[in-house]
Amino acid sequence: MxxxxxxxxxxxxxxxxxxxxxxxxxxxxxxxxxxxxxxxxxxxxxxxxxxxxxxxxxxxxxxxxxxxxxxxxxxxxxxxxxxxxxxxxxxxxxxxxxxxxxxxxxxxxxxxxxxxxxxxxAPGLIGIVGASLAEGFEQIRSIELKVGALPQNPTGLLGYAFNWSAEGVVNEYLNDCEVLRSGRRQMVPAMSEKERVFIGGIELEAALTSGGLGTMCQTFEGRVHRLDYKTLRYPGHFQQMHFLFEELNLRDRREDVGRILVEAKPPVNDDVVYLHAAVEGSKDGQSFRENYVRGYAPLEIDGRTWRAxxxxxxxxxxxxxxxxxxxxxxxxxxxxxxxxxxxxxxxxxxxxxxxxxxxxxx
The missing domain is CATH 3.40.50.720 (NAD(P)-binding Rossmann-like Domain)
Structure with missing residues (x-):
């Protein structure tokens, strides 16, 4: 065809x-x-x-x-x-x-x-994974989606490298986040609701950031009690970003912050992308949680190595x-x-x- x-x-x-x-x-x-x-x-x-x-x-x-x-x-x-x-x-x-x-x-x-x-x-692949996991549930209590693009060998208090657009990262840290709470769409502050996450024995932290859900809140409103997207970072990262934006009063100087951060933490080739999706609800009449966890490293494609x-x-x-x-x-x-x-x-x-x-x- x-x-x-x-x-x-x-x-x-x-x-x-x-x-x-x-x-x-x-x-x-x-x-x-x-x-x-x-x-x-x-x-x-x-x-x-x-x-x-x-x-x-x-x-x-x-x-x-x-x-x-x-x-x-x-x-x-x-x-x-x-x-x-x-x-x-x-x-x-x-x-x-x-x-x-x-x-x-x-x-x-x-x-x-x-x-x-x-x-x-995010949005994109993580939403595909989350929605696909949810297909097997009769009732869905929560969909938790997390992605982190990180250096494999972090240094400093930020533990980060700007392999992605600094402009995009700053926006996702500062713009309010759409979530589902009690089945209804709400806007909540970014970099809030922090939690610990372990992937392959590596400790990370996750906090709400904007934009990662795409249209999922509209799609699942009324069908899912709780839905959110969080960004994964190494422990302590969000505390440092809070200091930068709030205590140094740089929230309204996004372009300046982006330039400073890229100069301080330039891109690296040895990065890793972590993807963590979890759905909780009922299957066959019983409560169940299904996880989908992946860690993607740089990959050689047709003789050239590309960052994760x-x-x-x-x-x-x-x-x-x-x-x-x-x-x-x-x-x-x-x-x-x-x-x-x-x-x-x-x-x-x-x-x-x-x-x-x-x-x-x-």
């Missing part, structure tokens, strides 16, 4: 975008990449484009079937609107709520195209493109991450990377 998507544009060829393009090529898509600066010696065609130039973005999408935006969150809406104008299927990695709301609006105006935001790790945060994010996004292209997911309308079955994701070329790696042993 012919795929509904054959040619894909990738906007943003940074830490994740280049691998998204490579994995799409590996999954037998024709790929063209776009970045602010010219890129050479890539395994696919690449061109420079100014995303602020609406006409240039629309021109880039006129002869493709789909676009994956790997740009900073504040640039995604321009690409989504260009996809709407040209009829291209749209995918992104955003955790930004206003961006997702705009994508939802566009999907309702052009129902013949697929609009699939939030295809990264890069390949897990890219593989999740490309898996979703594959599922839409192959007709497993709808190729029209708004697609939520929690509508995707984990078993289906594992069946894709890129999803098999998750099936083959990440099991945690003690």
């Amino acid at each position: 012919a795929r509904s998507i054959e040619k894909v544009a990738v906007f943003g060829l940074g830490k994740v975008g280049e691998l998204v393009a490579d994995l799409l090529t590996r999954a037998r898509f024709t790929v063209v990449g776009y970045d602010a600066a010219p890129r050479e010696a890539l395994g696919f065609a690449a061109h420079a484009v100014d995303v602020s130039d609406a006409e240039a973005v629309r021109k880039a999408l006129t002869d493709v079937d789909a676009v994956v935006s790997c740009l900073p969150y504040h640039l995604n809406i321009a690409v989504a609107e260009a996809a709407y104008d040209t009829g291209a299927h749209y995918f992104d990695l955003t955790e930004d709520v206003p961006t997702t709301n705009r994508v939802l609006e566009l999907s309702q105006k052009r129902p013949e195209s697929a609009f699939v935001p939030q295809c990264g790790l 945060i890069s390949w897990t994010t890219a593989a999740s996004a490309v898996s979703v493109v594959e599922l839409v292209a192959d007709g497993v997911l709808p190729h029209a309308g708004f697609v939520r991450q929690e509508d995707i079955r984990l078993a289906d994701l594992f069946g894709t070329t890129s999803g098999r990377l998750f099936a083959d790696h990440g099991k945690v042993t003690r």
